[in-house]
Amino acid sequence: MKEVKITVVSKNAIIVVDDSTLTLGDSFDPMKGVRAYDGNVSLVQKAASQATDITSAVTIESNNVDTKKVGEYQVVYTVAGSNGIQVKKTRKISILAKDAVIKAENSTIKVGETFQPLKTVKAYDGDEKHTDISAKIEVKQNKVDNKKVGSYPVTYAVVGSNGKEITKQIAVTVKKIRNEIPRLAVPNQKIRKSNLIQVIQKIQKIQIR
Structure with a gap:
């Protein structure tokens, strides 16, 4: 009877990270909230605590985020599992005004x-x-x-x-509009008797107006 050799290969690693929305000027740490696990994906989904954490092996392939400008940006993460296969995960970062x-x-x-x-x-x-x-x-x-x-x-x-x-x-x-009494600006100077009558007449005309 011929022996059959069966090789069990681990499933691909998985990178867990959510898209994020930031406000203009906010600080951004691309590794915050990023986790990576080796092996069985279903195991990761059911009980991440039982999966092998390989977050420290995650690298950032590209990151064009500029928190000083409103727009849509991307961060691409990569990690290789124990099976040697490298996986990627693209994360969308939205910068709002x-x-x-x-x-x-x-x-x-x-x-x-x-x-x-x-x-x-x-x-x-x-x-x-x-x-x-x-x-x-x-x-x-x-x-x-x-x-x-x-x-x-x-x-x-x-x-x-x-x-x-x-x-x-x-x-x-x-x-309410106040009824202001008009003020007459008279120069501080001596008035001759001959001109006194003219001054009084001018004052009377102003009051009539």
Whole structure:
């Protein structure tokens, strides 16, 4: 009877790592969260603690991640198992912009004065260029009544390139117009008697106006 030699070869190693989403400017450690196991894949899935950990053997084949620029990047990892076969795993890294910023300040107007809610309001994206997105600003709430004295809320909203809506509320104060008494600026100098009558007449004309 002829003997048959059977060679049992280990299955390929497996690299375990998830895709990640970061915010512009975040620090990135490409090896954080990366694990690699030798041997049986099903064993790894059921009980990773029982599989041979070969994480220390993982190398980074390529890494084009730039956390200073918004975009999609990739990190490619490689590792060889005990069967000598090298496996690769590609990880996607998404760098999103920071939240947009709305620049709006509390303001004061007088009764009867027209209030233009978007006149001085600006908005900037949270990308690396701080792109001006003022044209995308929406006025969500405007309770200003310029006929009545009081404080009124105005709410603005804008959506940045990261898809998040940012809101900001300001207070607009409507004040009553004061009846100010006009002041007459008279030069500090001596007036001759002959010119006194003319000065009095000029003062009377100003008061009439």
